[in-house]
Amino acid sequence: xxxxLIIRNGLFAQLQEGxxxxxxxxxxxxxxxxxxxxxxxxxxxxxxxxxxYIDGKGLFxxxxxxxxxxxxAMSLLRGYGDxxxxxxxxxxxxxxxxxxxxxNDVYWGTALSVIEMLKGGTTLFVDMYDHMDQVAKVSEExxxxxxxxxxxxxxxxxxxxxxxxxxxxxxxxxxxxQANGRITTLLAPHAPYTCPPAFIEKFVEAAHELDLMLHTHxxxxxxxxxxxxxxxxxxxxxxxxxxxxxxxxxxIAHGVHLNDEEIATLAKHNVGxxxxxxxxxxxxxxxxxxxxLQRAGVVVSLGTDGAASNNNLDMFEEMRLAALIHxxxxxxxxxxxxxxxMRMATVNGARxxxxxxxxxxxxxxxxxxxxxxxxxxxxxxxxxLVSHMVYSASAKDVQHVxxxxxxxxxxxxxxxxxxERIKHEAEQCFRNLLER
Amino acid sequence: xxxxLIIRNGLFAQLQEGxxxxxxxxxxxxxxxxxxxxxxxxxxxxxxxxxxYIDGKGLFxxxxxxxxxxxxAMSLLRGYGDxxxxxxxxxxxxxxxxxxxxxNDVYWGTALSVIEMLKGGTTLFVDMYDHMDQVAKVSEExxxxxxxxxxxxxxxxxxxxxxxxxxxxxxxxxxxxQANGRITTLLAPHAPYTCPPAFIEKFVEAAHELDLMLHTHxxxxxxxxxxxxxxxxxxxxxxxxxxxxxxxxxxIAHGVHLNDEEIATLAKHNVGxxxxxxxxxxxxxxxxxxxxLQRAGVVVSLGTDGAASNNNLDMFEEMRLAALIHxxxxxxxxxxxxxxxMRMATVNGARxxxxxxxxxxxxxxxxxxxxxxxxxxxxxxxxxLVSHMVYSASAKDVQHVxxxxxxxxxxxxxxxxxxERIKHEAEQCFRNLLER
Numbered sequence: 001x002x003x004x005l006i007i008r009n010g011l012f013a014q015l016q017e018g019x020x021x022x023x024x025x026x027x028x029x030x031x032x033x034x035x036x037x038x039x040x041x042x043x044x045x046x047x048x049x050x051x052x053y054i055d056g057k058g059l060f061x062x063x064x065x066x067x068x069x070x071x072x073a074m075s076l077l078r079g080y081g082d083x084x085x086x087x088x089x090x091x092x093x094x095x096x097x098x099x100x101x102x103x104n105d106v107y108w109g110t111a112l113s114v115i116e117m118l119k120g121g122t123t124l125f126v127d128m129y130d131h132m133d134q135v136a137k138v139s140e141e142x143x144x145x146x147x148x149x150x151x152x153x154x155x156x157x158x159x160x161x162x163x164x165x166x167x168x169x170x171x172x173x174x175x176x177x178q179a180n181g182r183i184t185t186l187l188a189p190h191a192p193y194t195c196p197p198a199f200i201e202k203f204v205e206a207a208h209e210l211d212l213m214l215h216t217h218x219x220x221x222x223x224x225x226x227x228x229x230x231x232x233x234x235x236x237x238x239x240x241x242x243x244x245x246x247x248x249x250x251x252i253a254h255g256v257h258l259n260d261e262e263i264a265t266l267a268k269h270n271v272g273x274x275x276x277x278x279x280x281x282x283x284x285x286x287x288x289x290x291x292x293l294q295r296a297g298v299v300v301s302l303g304t305d306g307a308a309s310n311n312n313l314d315m316f317e318e319m320r321l322a323a324l325i326h327x328x329x330x331x332x333x334x335x336x337x338x339x340x341x342m343r344m345a346t347v348n349g350a351r352x353x354x355x356x357x358x359x360x361x362x363x364x365x366x367x368x369x370x371x372x373x374x375x376x377x378x379x380x381x382x383x384x385l386v387s388h389m390v391y392s393a394s395a396k397d398v399q400h401v402x403x404x405x406x407x408x409x410x411x412x413x414x415x416x417x418x419x420e421r422i423k424h425e426a427e428q429c430f431r432n433l434l435e436r
Numbered sequence: 437x438x439x440x441l442i443i444r445n446g447l448f449a450q451l452q453e454g455x456x457x458x459x460x461x462x463x464x465x466x467x468x469x470x471x472x473x474x475x476x477x478x479x480x481x482x483x484x485x486x487x488x489y490i491d492g493k494g495l496f497x498x499x500x501x502x503x504x505x506x507x508x509a510m511s512l513l514r515g516y517g518d519x520x521x522x523x524x525x526x527x528x529x530x531x532x533x534x535x536x537x538x539x540n541d542v543y544w545g546t547a548l549s550v551i552e553m554l555k556g557g558t559t560l561f562v563d564m565y566d567h568m569d570q571v572a573k574v575s576e577e578x579x580x581x582x583x584x585x586x587x588x589x590x591x592x593x594x595x596x597x598x599x600x601x602x603x604x605x606x607x608x609x610x611x612x613x614q615a616n617g618r619i620t621t622l623l624a625p626h627a628p629y630t631c632p633p634a635f636i637e638k639f640v641e642a643a644h645e646l647d648l649m650l651h652t653h654x655x656x657x658x659x660x661x662x663x664x665x666x667x668x669x670x671x672x673x674x675x676x677x678x679x680x681x682x683x684x685x686x687x688i689a690h691g692v693h694l695n696d697e698e699i700a701t702l703a704k705h706n707v708g709x710x711x712x713x714x715x716x717x718x719x720x721x722x723x724x725x726x727x728x729l730q731r732a733g734v735v736v737s738l739g740t741d742g743a744a745s746n747n748n749l750d751m752f753e754e755m756r757l758a759a760l761i762h763x764x765x766x767x768x769x770x771x772x773x774x775x776x777x778m779r780m781a782t783v784n785g786a787r788x789x790x791x792x793x794x795x796x797x798x799x800x801x802x803x804x805x806x807x808x809x810x811x812x813x814x815x816x817x818x819x820x821l822v823s824h825m826v827y828s829a830s831a832k833d834v835q836h837v838x839x840x841x842x843x844x845x846x847x848x849x850x851x852x853x854x855x856e857r858i859k860h861e862a863e864q865c866f867r868n869l870l871e872r
Binding site: 084287 | 511548765771818827862
C-alpha cells in the first residue's frame with residue numbers, strides 16, 4: 001500500500017441521491033484505506049510526499065460492486081444441473097453432491113468464486129454456507145471484503161440443531177472484524193420452510209446477545225409461501241416478524257412473492273431485500289416486485305445467489321437484469337433506470353448490511369473501488385457511462401480493483417490469488433465429488 | 437487462407453436435433469471455405485499437403501452466432517437516450533438524430549457495430565437501415581457475412597415512396613451475392629404501421645420479381661397491434677398475409693403481441709420470428725410467446741436490434757435472456773433449455789434466412805465458426821459447455837473467429853478492421869451529430 005494514491009484525468013461515478021450529474025471528471029485521492037478527496041481539480045497539498053499516480057484515461061471509476069446473497073462454494077456445481085424442475089434439481093443434483101462437500105471442497109469452490117468476483121469488480125460479498133472457516137480463510141487471503149454466516153437448516157434432531165447453532169455462533173465470534181476488519185459475521189437460519197420456529201428464535205436470541213445482523217431466505221417461491229400459511233397460519237413476513245427476526249437489523253434474500261402488507265412490514269422494520277434476478281428467472285421462481293418495494297422505502301440490493309443457479313457471478317449482469325426485466329414485465333420503460341440499478345449493486349448493498357463507509361466514491365469512504373476499461377467498441381460513443389455500465393458492460397470489462405486501499409486486480413489479473421491453481425483444484429474437486 | 441486448417445484436441449458444439457451429446461471431442465478440418473471433416477479421430481489423408489494446425493486445448497468451438505435483426509449504425513446513439521417512454525425516446529432522441537445521419541455516419545456507426553459483433557462471435561448479421569451501400573461496404577471490408585436491406589418507411593408522398601422503393605431495389609440488385617457471396621440482399625417495408633398497404637404490396641411484387649426474401653418489423657408493441665385493427669380491421673398477421681407478404685420466404689422482427697391464430701398463420705407460411713429479448717425488455721414492449729411459437733413449429737432466432745435499445749450487440753447475452761426470461765415469466769424452469777437457446781442463436785438464424793450451409797459445425801457447411809476461451813474461472817468446472825456458453829459466457833470470452841474459412845479475429849483482436857480508427861471516428865460522428 002502506497003502512502004497516497006492519486007487518480008488523475010479520471011471519470012468517477014457519483015451515485016449519491018439528488019445529484020444533477022452521475023459522473024464527474026477529475027481527481028480522486030486515496031490515503032491508506034480511505035478516499036480522502038474527490039473533485040474536478042487537485043489541491044496542491046496532495047502532491048506532497050510519497051505519491052503513486054494513476055492515469056485515468058480510458059477508464060471509468062465506480063464503487064466496488066456488492067453482492068448481497070450467495071453460496072460461493074456452489075460454483076463447483078456450475079452447469080451440473082440446468083433447465084430442471086426445482087425439486088428434482090435440488091433432490092437429484094444439488095443436495096446429494098453438497099452432502100459430500102468437505103472443507104477442502106468449500107475452500108476451492110469459494111476460491112473459484114472469489115477470484116471470479118474480484119476480477120469482475122465485486123469487492124464485498126455475502127456468503128451463507130457450511131464449513132465457513134474455509135470461506136473466511138479464502139476471504140482473508142484474497143483481500144476481498146466479506147459478510148459471512150453459517151447457514152443453518154433445522155430439519156434435524158434437536159441435538160444436531162444445537163450443534164449447528166453452536167457452530168454458527170462460534171464462527172461468528174471467531175471471525176467478526178478479522179482480516180483487518182474486512183470480515184463481518186452474521187447469523188442465518190436458512191429459511192422459514194427449513195427451520196422450525198423455535199430454532200429461528202434461538203438465532204434471534206443469539207443475534208441480540210452478540211449484536212449481529214440476521215439474514216435468511218424468504219418467499220423465493222409461491223409454493224413455500226403457501227406451505228408457510230398451511231403450517232403456521234401466517235405468510236412468511238408475519239411469521240418471521242412474530243418470531244422476532246426483524247427485531248434485529250436484518251435482510252432477506254429473494255422476496256419474490258410478497259403482498260402489499262408484507263412489503264409495508266418489511267419497510268417498517270427497515271428489512272433489506274437482496275434481489276437475485278438471474279437466479280429467480282433461471283429457477284422460474286418469478287419476478288420480484290422491485291418497483292413496489294422501492295416505492296415503499298425498502299432498500300433493494302442485488303445478489304447473484306450460487307453459481308449453480310445463475311450460472312456466473314457477474315454483478316454487471318445482475319444490474320442489467322434488474323434494469324431490464326422490471327421494464328419488460330411492468331410495461332413501463334422508465335422503471336429501474338440505469339443509475340438506480342447501479343445504486344442497487346453498490347450503495348444499497350452497503351445500506352442493506354448497515355455499513356456506512358462503503359458503496360460510494362465519496363470522501364471518508366473505504367477505498368473499495370474499480371476501474372472499467374471504456375476504450376472498447378461496445379462502450380462507444382461515450383454518451384452516458386452509467387448507462388454503459390448497466391446496459392452494455394460485463395464483468396470482463398473490469399481492469400483494476402481495489403479493496404480497503406489495496407489493489408487486488410491489475411490489468412485484469414488477480415494479484416492476490418493463484419488463478420491456475422484454483423482452476424485446477426476446483427476441477428479436481430468436482431471430478432472427485434462425482435466419484436465419491 | 438491456408439489450403440487446409442486442422443483443429444486438434446478440440447471440443448465442438450453439435451447442435452443437430454436428436455443427438456445424444458451436444459459436444460464432441462476431437463478434430464475439425466476446414467478446406468478453403470468449408471468444413472470437410474469433424475470427428476473423434478483424424479483420418480490420415482488430411483495430414484498430407486500444406487496444413488495449418490490449431491491446438492484446441494482450452495477452447496470451445498461453436499458455430500458463428502447469427503444476429504437476425506438490427507440496425508448497426510444506431511450504435512452511434514448507444515446511451516444517448518435510455519429509460520424513456522417509447523414515443524419520447526423516438527420523437528425527442530432517435531428520430532431527430534437519425535434524420536441527420538449521412539453516409540459517413542452510417543459507415544462509421546456500422547463499422548463500430550461490426551467490429552463489436554465480430555469480436556463477440558457474430559459471423560452473420562441482418563441489417564435494415566438507410567445508406568445501405570455504406571453498410572455493404574463495411575461488410576465487404578470486414579469479412580463478416582451479412583443479410584442486408586434498405587428499410588423503407590412509407591409515411592411520405594408517393595414520389596418519395598417511389599424513390600425509396602427504387603433505392604431498395606437498386607441496392608438489392610447491386611449487392612446480392614457480392615463480397616465472395618457473403619452478402620445476401622432482401623427487401624424490407626419497415627412495418628405495417630409505417631407503410632401504407634399499397635406500398636407494402638409494391639415490395640412484395642418486387643420481391644417476387646427479383647426472387648428475394650422479405651423482412652419487416654411486426655407486433656412489437658400492443659399499441660401498434662391496436663392501431664392496425666383500428667385502421668385496417670385486421671391484426672398485423674392477417675393484414676400482412678392479405679398483402680401477400682408471406683407469399684415470399686420472409687421473417688418478422690419482434691412478434692411480441694401475437695394471438696394463437698396469428699402464431700398458427702406464421703407457422704403455416706413458414707415465417708420466421710427474430711426474437712429480440714434485450715430490446716423488448718428495455719423498451720418495455722413485453723415478452724414474446726417464444727415457447728408457444730416453437731411449439732407451433734415457428735423458427736425462432738435471435739436478434740439484438742439496434743444498440744440504442746439494447747445497448748450492446750452481445751449475442752451471448754441474447755441467448756441467456758432467451759433462456760432466462762421465458763422460464764421466469766412462465767414459471768417453468770424447463771422452458772428454453774440451453775441447447776435450444778444456442779440453436780436460436782445459430783442454426784435457427786440460418787433457417788430463418790433460408791441459408792442451408794451456415795449455423796452448424798457439420799461437414800459441408802461454410803467455415804463460419806468461433807472459439808471461446810474456456811480456461812477462465814467463470815467457466816469452471818467443465819461440466820456442460822453448452823450450458824456455460826448460454827448461462828455463464830459473454831462476448832468478451834470469444835478468442836478466435838472465422839468467416840468463410842478466413843480468420844477475422846485472433847486472440848481477441850480483429851484482423852480485418854482498424855479498431856482505434858473506428859472508435860475515434862464513431863465518437864467524432866456522435867459529437868458532430870450533437871452539434872449539427
